[in-house]
Amino acid sequence: MQTSNGDHGEEENWKKELVKPKADTRVQTEDVTMTKGQDFSDYFLKRELLMGIYEKGFEKPSPVQEEAIPILLSGRNVLARAKNGTGKTAAFIIPCLEKTDVTKQHIQVLMLVPTRELALQTSSIVKEMGKHMNVQCMVSTGGTTLKDDIMRLYNVVHVLVGTPGRILDLADKGVADLSKCHTVIMDEADKLLSPEFQPILERLLAHCMPNRQIGLFSATFPVAVKTFKDKHIENPYEINLMDELTLRGITQYYAFVEERQKVHCLNTLFSKLEINQSIIFCNSVNRVELLAKKITELGYSCFYIHAKMQQSHRNRVFHEFRNGGTRHLVSSDLFTRGIDIQSVNVVINFDFPKTAETYLHRIGRSGRFGHLGLAINLITYDDRFNLFRIEQELGTEIKPIPRDIDRSLYCV
Template identity: 90%
Template sequence: MVTTGGTTLKDDIMRLYNVVHILVGTPGRVLDLADKGIANLKECTTLIMDEADKLLSPEFQPVLEQLVNHCSRKRQICLFSATFPVTVKDFKDRHISNPYEINLMDELTLKGITQFYAFVAERQKVHCLNTLFSKLEVNQSIIFCNSVNRVELLAKKITELGYSCFYIHAKMQQSHRNRVFHEFRNGATRHLVSSDLFTRGIDIQSVNVVINFDFPKNAETYLHRIGRSGRFGHLGLAINLITYEDRHNLFRIEQELGTEIKPIPAVIDRDLYCR
């Protein structure tokens, strides 16, 4: 069964009267069910954390620590993530004895994604975006901004330029976000403007272009953002709009990820992102 915050407990109680073999949920909701004695996790021998780096951030880690204590002492903990910061290592050292590590990042990181940057002034960004839309063969694109306010403002600008565009961010109601996501996945619009809410676990194969309208502050966010294109062996294009203030972040992220982000050429070969 699936359980998330913002839904009624009554439905969960009814379902947990029956046998449930796998419980998929958000940490706060699962802990709430366990604390209330609705979900008995004493026999739970496997705890899986997808996007472990996010789940073990300071925001969620206290909840996960409590959840672990609800599970069987003979438990297996599995952590999955594209990035493993220090918080994950600390948790692993405390809770997993004799851990086994599988690392596929050498094979998969940024594979199939061509990265460029355009050096622009802040006031030129919308014009640059308009030029990109006219020159690129976009199946679908996700355009990232660094704040909720900028997401909404940019989506309005793109619509005014005559392009179909949706937006999504964390301050929208969950039902509204679900609707936007499903309509975008079904091809109702070509462009989606997003905050970092949308950087993880989103597999939409038709997305072949990711644009960082605002350049991210760290390598982990950059990696997760551009990984929205190039899914399942498809090719993808990542374009970063870089201002003077972003230049040090650009260099640092290149160094940390061991990658090269090249200046954008006058013409981008469609074979780089349209297969």
């Protein structure tokens, strides 16, 4: 279709007004760089949304964004499987914002996530990308005052982000009206569809429009997801970008140690590695707190986070770590889900996980958005079978740790 010179000139002028980010010069892996060469402007998005995307620092769509955005914009259900840190969050936020009509004063999009931290992070990205659109986004999670959420819902909310239990509570009370909600997104869907959450999810869907669109996003899709898909999601478009790319960019090593040698080994790693920021995982709440105390005694600054802490304390730790307030964070598996801190270049499994799924999510905290990362596993005699099994299940190799680790494997 031809346009007049005047129309063409006007389009060029407003495109110039958009502040495009500087190109990222860091080394990136193929799961981010192997694109079709599309641009965000190819999707005919609203000008205000494009401004938010570029100001957020996005330059070009990643592969999962190229696959998911057009399909979600078309209204079809989507099941998307892609590695942690490859842009899944923006892959559903962008089409959801595009389809939100700010002239209508009701909830149109529901975004469900398994943890409070991920809810806060997701709502923050919605607000940043939609800041020129006047989209009203609210976050609601357990552990906060229900009365405050009820008061907030008396005002206009277009996009509701939260954890399933709290959202269902608000919907059952008739406070959150989801009857006109046309899009439901489930991020970290494998966790959301675990036995504890699945009945809640089914009740929530009953509150939404009968012909609502559903998007499921995760790095792993266990059997529970297939069961839910067959029951609730009609003719989904399936995206799988995990083949050969699951752990690309993350170099994995193990150190064979006795339990009593672990802290000494950790101290050695701290002194020899060039750590921007690290997350150190333990298998229990008690061990998280004990290890954080030991690290502090060794003279290193560190925070710790786990599910039994008060929500206000967890929020403070998360934001302080994200803002660079300390170099090291000791965590339980609470922190494995979707938390995106790009400066984390080293993950250490102080305690080796029991399942391949947990291992995948843990080490996916490093090497965010296609950058390089390092995963080091402290392995005891009792862990040896788990190590072998996880290697087999993920089709990967965890190598013995060398005396010196090449910094180019995990540093810019």
